[in-house]
Amino acid sequence: MKSRFLTLKPSGIRIQVVEAGKGRDLLYFHGAGGHMPADPLIAALATKYRVVAPLLPGYGQSTGEDELRDMLDITLHGLDVLEALKLKKPIVVGHSMGGMIAAEMAAIARTEVAKLCLLAPAGLWLDDHPIVDIFSKLPYELPGLLFHDAEAGGRLLASGGDMNDPEFLKQFLVMNARRLGMAGKILFPIPDRGLGQRLRRIAARTLIVWGTEDALIPPVYGHAFKKAISKSKLVKVAKAGHAVGQEKPAAVLKAIREFF
Amino acid sequence: MKFTWFHLMPWPHMPDDFREKHRSVWVDLPNRMYEPELGHIAYHQYLDQLEYAETVGFDGIGVNEHHANAYGLMPSPNIMAATLTRRTSKAALVVLGNSIALYNPPLRVAEEMAMLDVLSGGRLVAGFPVGTSMDTNYAYGTIPALTREKYAEAHDLIRKAWAADEPFAFNGRYTKLRYVNCWPKPIQRPAPPIFIPGGGSVETYDFCLDNTYSYSYLSYSGYLRAKLLMDGYWKRVAERKADESPYRAGFAQVICVADSDAEAERLYWPHVNYFYNRCLHVYPGFADAPGYRTVKTIQTGALSQFTQAAARNYPSMTWKDLVDGRYIVAGSPETVRQQMEELIKTLRVGNIFCLMHVGNMPNDKVRYSTSLFAEKVMPHLRNLWPEWKNHDDRFWMHPMNEPVPLKVAAE
Numbered sequence: 001m002k003s004r005f006l007t008l009k010p011s012g013i014r015i016q017v018v019e020a021g022k023g024r025d026l027l028y029f030h031g032a033g034g035h036m037p038a039d040p041l042i043a044a045l046a047t048k049y050r051v052v053a054p055l056l057p058g059y060g061q062s063t064g065e066d067e068l069r070d071m072l073d074i075t076l077h078g079l080d081v082l083e084a085l086k087l088k089k090p091i092v093v094g095h096s097m098g099g100m101i102a103a104e105m106a107a108i109a110r111t112e113v114a115k116l117c118l119l120a121p122a123g124l125w126l127d128d129h130p131i132v133d134i135f136s137k138l139p140y141e142l143p144g145l146l147f148h149d150a151e152a153g154g155r156l157l158a159s160g161g162d163m164n165d166p167e168f169l170k171q172f173l174v175m176n177a178r179r180l181g182m183a184g185k186i187l188f189p190i191p192d193r194g195l196g197q198r199l200r201r202i203a204a205r206t207l208i209v210w211g212t213e214d215a216l217i218p219p220v221y222g223h224a225f226k227k228a229i230s231k232s233k234l235v236k237v238a239k240a241g242h243a244v245g246q247e248k249p250a251a252v253l254k255a256i257r258e259f260f
Numbered sequence: 261m262k263f264t265w266f267h268l269m270p271w272p273h274m275p276d277d278f279r280e281k282h283r284s285v286w287v288d289l290p291n292r293m294y295e296p297e298l299g300h301i302a303y304h305q306y307l308d309q310l311e312y313a314e315t316v317g318f319d320g321i322g323v324n325e326h327h328a329n330a331y332g333l334m335p336s337p338n339i340m341a342a343t344l345t346r347r348t349s350k351a352a353l354v355v356l357g358n359s360i361a362l363y364n365p366p367l368r369v370a371e372e373m374a375m376l377d378v379l380s381g382g383r384l385v386a387g388f389p390v391g392t393s394m395d396t397n398y399a400y401g402t403i404p405a406l407t408r409e410k411y412a413e414a415h416d417l418i419r420k421a422w423a424a425d426e427p428f429a430f431n432g433r434y435t436k437l438r439y440v441n442c443w444p445k446p447i448q449r450p451a452p453p454i455f456i457p458g459g460g461s462v463e464t465y466d467f468c469l470d471n472t473y474s475y476s477y478l479s480y481s482g483y484l485r486a487k488l489l490m491d492g493y494w495k496r497v498a499e500r501k502a503d504e505s506p507y508r509a510g511f512a513q514v515i516c517v518a519d520s521d522a523e524a525e526r527l528y529w530p531h532v533n534y535f536y537n538r539c540l541h542v543y544p545g546f547a548d549a550p551g552y553r554t555v556k557t558i559q560t561g562a563l564s565q566f567t568q569a570a571a572r573n574y575p576s577m578t579w580k581d582l583v584d585g586r587y588i589v590a591g592s593p594e595t596v597r598q599q600m601e602e603l604i605k606t607l608r609v610g611n612i613f614c615l616m617h618v619g620n621m622p623n624d625k626v627r628y629s630t631s632l633f634a635e636k637v638m639p640h641l642r643n644l645w646p647e648w649k650n651h652d653d654r655f656w657m658h659p660m661n662e663p664v665p666l667k668v669a670a671e
Binding site: 065170176178182188189 | 287397398401403404405406433543544545546549550551552553555558559
């Protein structure tokens with residue numbers, strides 16, 4: 001995996017883009033947690049695709065988050081990124097918050113996004129199935145929320161830092177405030193910015209993937225997305241939690257390969 | 261010195277096993293614990309205490325705003341202040357304050373505070389807090405990373421609405437009003453004095469200095485731990501070459517007075533314990549939503565915050581720990597006088613927000629402690645800033661019946 005920087009002409013925002021692999025273009029939008037250290041999903045996808053994974057402002061070394069305040073700002077930013085990367089009819093993949101952004105992009109720019117893959121996307125709210133409030137969770141609670149195998153997930157999340165080291169702790173707090181502060185603009189306090197009314201505009205062939213053990217956004221949301229997007233298919237992955245791509249990268253790669 | 265008798269109005273009926281049974285006093289504590297009939301009694305007793313504080317000579321009486329909690333039962337401090345306008349006549353009504361980012365449109369704050377100022381004859385001291393993360397983000401749903409921008413815009417709207425004599429249009433990012441027309445407008449022109457509760461960010465220091473607002477540090481960990489923060493403020497005041505009026509700053513302090521130090525412990529320890537271990541029992545996940553504090557503030561304050569958290573092992577702290585560590589100022593009138601003098605001088609503050617109702621303290625003890633402070637402590641602390649003639653016109657109320665200031669008369 002290598003990293004480069006890209007300045008977007010319309011907004012002047014400078015973003016970090018991670019790239020890996022060769023093959024057909026695949027654009028990957030990360031979830032609220034950003035990329036994981038040596039992200040297993042990006043690594044798996046890179047075995048078959050040219051993966052281009054931009055970091056949203058507020059994440060990694062991407063800056064300009066103060067200019068992005070709401071869903072439209074962030075959706076248009078996504079489209080600016082898509083244009084600037086000059087990709088050839090990419091498969092647009094988004095996980096969780098990234099799926100919400102990708103779905104908004106596909107609903108608004110319905111001719112520009114032709115192949116869409118949503119991994120446990122956020123963006124809908126069902127009163128009978130409330131989504132857990134991730135913003136009030138403490139770091140130690142996250143592995144259990146994001147992974148079916150919390151212990152293995154915890155090892156994936158830890159980036160080799162020591163929380164008892166004050167300097168690392170400070171960096172972690174700053175990073176967390178930047179990332180989740182940004183994510184909060186479309187996910188806080190309820191991760192619904194009206195996507196439900198716009199899903200029907202999506203013209204892209206759409207693959208929806210859900211972990212059967214998703215404790216953050218329950219699998220019932222997968223059916224709601226499938227129902228609202230006309231050319232869509234729902235694939236469930238067994239023994240996987242919300243971070244379905246990181247927990248079962250091979251299964252997700254297989255589903256994408258079979259569908260597109 | 262200006263002394264404001266400040267009420268938090270906590271729910272006084274939390275059970276002994278509260279900490280074990282509930283993770284938080286704020287945000288998600290089931291309101292089945294609240295009993296409206298007992299609430300009726302508590303409200304009236306609390307309002308009586310505020311009125312009593314005026315009669316014994318406090319300069320101000322204070323209320324504030326919190327939501328979804330048993331820590332402080334005033335979602336609308338303006339309603340409380342409104343009742344006080346009718347039953348008091350001298351004390352400043354310190355509303356500290358309205359969380360202005362939460363009102364839609366924030367013009368509501370300009371209107372209600374103007375009502376209070378008119379009702380009270382110009383006795384309002386207005387406070388504009390950002391609000392705790394528990395209130396602003398979790399209970400009221402404001403997006404954390406946009407809270408401060410929303411706050412700044414609300415502030416501009418309120419100040420313009422108070423100052424204007426004609427309708428104007430306000431095209432903000434968060435509020436758009438074709439006709440801003442604040443009826444009534446406040447007696448105090450161009451605005452009542454304004455206090456800003458702060459927690460150590462440089463941005464807030466500058467905001468106070470730019471607007472001639474008083475910086476109020478509302479902490480429960482006492483003046484020894486507040487020293488670092490207040491030094492930072494005064495350093496900034498010096499850097500900005502502003503005058504060093506102590507009335508630019510205020511501090512909240514839990515105070516308990518009795519005949520003797522031993523008597524204070526006997527009388528007040530259960531209630532102090534209730535306050536620190538039940539009223540302040542906040543789930544850490546609700547204390548600081550990501551994005552609520554700026555990155556700059558975290559970078560300057562993250563470590564001290566954690567140092568403080570480690571020091572605040574309240575369940576294990578005894579009366580002696582709290583007194584010796586000066587979390588609370590408690591004891592005989594002489595003990596309290598000495599410590600208050602030290603507090604006032606070391607922090608360089610002209611405003612004290614006296615927290616004399618503590619936790620579940622019963623009415624008779626509240627009045628006893630209050631009267632001792634008013635009679636035997638306060639008079640000895642009045643003259644600590646003689647070079648400022650113990651008053652700064654910029655940071656205190658101007659009632660309509662107050663004598664015309666000499667300066668104006670001469671003009």
